[in-house]
Amino acid sequence: MKTTIRLTPFELEIMDLLWRLGEASVREVQEEIPEESRPAYTTVQTIIQRLEQKEAVRRSRKIGNALMFEPLITRKSVYRRLIDEFLDLFGGSAQPVVAHLLESGKLTLEDIKALEKRAEESDARRRPESRRALAKRSRK
Amino acid sequence: MKTTIRLTPFELEIMDLLWRLGEASVREVQEEIPEESRPAYTTVQTIIQRLEQKEAVRRSRKIGNALMFEPLITRKSVYRRLIDEFLDLFGGSAQPVVAHLLESGKLTLEDIKALEKRAEESDARRRPESRRALAKRSRK
């Protein structure tokens, strides 16, 4: 995949807005950013231009004299990249990171249990044969 | 805390070495880096100088004409900072990140269970009264 697009924090923020809006003009994106941290119009414009170069977004159409932009990449693919790079900082293993999250209370045992359940379910969904195999075994 | 030291990836790698060695000269740090990715001596020197400025390390003593350096900050405090900043990219919540880790297989159910157990234990250790309270209640 050309999923290997690297985004900076600010680029990520813009992408986040585009993912939510589906499609938007520079002006719309800019005004979506909370006033306290809202950068100049041209700053947003620059970032979107860079996203275009990286092929993370493309011009979808023109309304009046304003261009509309839409995402070309998925949130998921970007998150994957981000997480991979982050884990590399910790030697590539997720364990210490999660341990830290638990220690600091950023993640509770309840969170984990909920996720665990979800993981088990999607695991089963991904491999339905297992269920059949299981049923067979328990039937006998 | 002055825990608010921000480290770049390379700075973090150097700190990692220093945390492991306890104390080391520029040369020692440099030679600890795997050859494939080993930068020039002066590059490591520059990074260590920057770490000095940030007060992440200090000169501990001098051996021959070489300075020895030792960490001034803990691994934990740095990890905390890193994780916080990373989570900010995802809107500050750890949940989606962990969900992603599970989905991608970077974290297994076994990992989670082990962590869960550890979390429960340290939780109990941190609040021993709970055990007493529990005992009292069940006694009655």
Next chain:
DNA sequence: ATTTGTCTACTACGGATGTAGTTTAGTGAA
């Protein structure tokens, strides 16, 4: 003491990133 090698201190530099000004062009109103 002079030489030789290593270390420190200082300087440099290109690419990335956040930030925004300036110039040019297109659009709708008068």
Next chain:
DNA sequence: TTCACTAAACTACATCCGTAGTAGACAAAT
């Protein structure tokens, strides 16, 4: 059709980061 707006396109620039060269200090060996 011309004017006033607004957006696009281009340019600029400071800071950070990885990278390393060079000059000068100092120590060990001869």
